[in-house]
Amino acid sequence: MKFEKKRSSTKQEIPTASMPDIIFMLLLFFMVTTTLREVEVLVNYSLPEAKAIEKIENRRLISYIWVGKDGKIQINDSLVKMEEIQGIMYTKRQALPNVIVSLRIDKNTDMGYVTDIQQELRKAFCLRINYSANVKI
Numbered sequence: 001m002k003f004e005k006k007r008s009s010t011k012q013e014i015p016t017a018s019m020p021d022i023i024f025m026l027l028l029f030f031m032v033t034t035t036l037r038e039v040e041v042l043v044n045y046s047l048p049e050a051k052a053i054e055k056i057e058n059r060r061l062i063s064y065i066w067v068g069k070d071g072k073i074q075i076n077d078s079l080v081k082m083e084e085i086q087g088i089m090y091t092k093r094q095a096l097p098n099v100i101v102s103l104r105i106d107k108n109t110d111m112g113y114v115t116d117i118q119q120e121l122r123k124a125f126c127l128r129i130n131y132s133a134n135v136k137i
Contacts, residue, residue, distance in 0.1 A: 039077055043068030048107035050133035061098050063089070067105040071113065082116060090124040102130040
């Protein structure tokens with residue numbers, strides 16, 4: 001007599017009923033714990049002082065331009081030349097029509113240089129300009 005092993009015909013599968021719950025919990029966890037990357041300032045500057053300042057509430061509308069002590073200009077994460085400001089800011093204005101340009105300019109920068117930046121912004125139709133300053137105590 002020969003004995004044969006009886007094999008079961010059931011398959012062993014991984015239960016996937018709770019997978020959407022697990023994915024949702026992971027997604028929620030990463031959304032809560034992740035912070036948005038801030039812009040790294042590459043230029044060295046010190047802001048002028050003012051007696052009265054106003055805080056802009058809607059920070060999503062603000063686009064920053066930094067001008068350092070050595071005359072370097074930074075928009076977002078990259079250093080740019082004066083001639084590139086118009087193209088970059090025009091593209092930003094097309095994407096966000098209500099953009100406010102916040103100029104963070106070193107207090108010892110020549111006013112002619114600031115005027116050149118203003119002219120480039122005017123050519124890009126970025127007419128809402130804010131000048132950043134520290135509060136004078």
